[in-house]
Amino acid sequence: MCATCGCSDSHHHHHHPQDDTSRLLQVEKDLLAKNDRYAEANRQWLAERGILALNLVASPGAGKTSLLVRTLRDLAAEAPFAVIEGDQQTSLDADRIQAAGAAAVQINTGKGCHLDAHQVGHALRDLDPAPGAAVMIENVGNLVCPAGFDLGEDGKVVVLSVTEGEDKPLKYPNMFHAARLMLLSKVDLLPHVDFDVQRCIAYARRINPDIEVVQVSAKTGEGLEDWYRWLRAMRETKTGKLAESA
Incomplete structure (x- = not known):
């Protein structure tokens, strides 16, 4: 959380004896309360338009941009997509998204470690x-702070690659507890890495019994239809709610 990672401007100063734990906790509480008010406004704005918003979270290098590019290309004819790209620096990922044919906005967070x-x-x-569109929010590569910041999204999708350790859900429980879906990515590399898929899934469900899991490869296409089926169901639910309220 920002009170400990230093990404909030509120903490870019030297601590003096009077800066005690209770003051830090109050700053963190105020920060989250302010964020939650903006998140609720975003949620209402999206609901009024029947727009699905998903928050993609992962460690750096988990493959979420590659997966997102493949998704946008494969589903371009089904629904309008828009992407919000979060990175500390550069517009490289937004450039890749735009090249795939989707509208994108880049947010550079500088020293900040989350959107x-x-x-x-x-x-x-x-x-x-x-x-009726779908908005994909690609958060800054980080499994800590994004877990605690509601963006007004319909759900968090955590991407975990098989090139990482299968114990990631236990090491970063807040993120996996907050996620609706875990995409186990780069499964085409399983023959070449020491990664126990079933153990990883068991760890994730120990933290979050309701988390759904899909194994995918953006390179070979393995499992993508299961991911797309999940995505379609989420979008249909959102557009259906809009039709019911009309």
């Missing part, structure tokens, strides 16, 4: 996605 709801709200209005 917040205020940033996402501005990006949504800049993108102005069509009613």
Whole structure:
């Protein structure tokens, strides 16, 4: 969380004896409360338009951009997509997304290690996605802070590659507890790495018994239809709610 990782401007100063734990906890509480207000505004804005928003979270290098590019290309004819890209620096990922044919807004967080709801709200209005669209939020590569910041999304999707340890769900429990879906990526590399798939899934479900799991490879296409089926169901639920309220 920001009170300990130093990504909040509130903590870019030297601590003096009077800066006790209770003061840090209050700053963190105020920060999250402010974020939650923006998140609720985003949630209402998205609901009024029947727009699905998913928050993709992962460690750096887990393959979420490659997976996202493949998804956008494969599903381009099914629904309008828009992407919010979060990185500390550069627009490289947004450039890749735009090359895949989707509208994208890049948010550079500088020293910040996650996107917040205020940033996402501005990006949504800049993108102005069509009613019924799907917005994919690719968060900064980090399994810590993004877990605690609601962006107004319909769900978090955590991407974990088989090139990482199968114990990641136990090491970063807050993220896996917050996620609706775990995409186990780069499964084409399983013959070449020491990774126990079933143990990883068991660890994830120890933290979050309700988490859904799909094994995918953006390179070979393995498992992508299961991911797309999940994505379609989420979008149909969101657009269905809009139709019911009309």
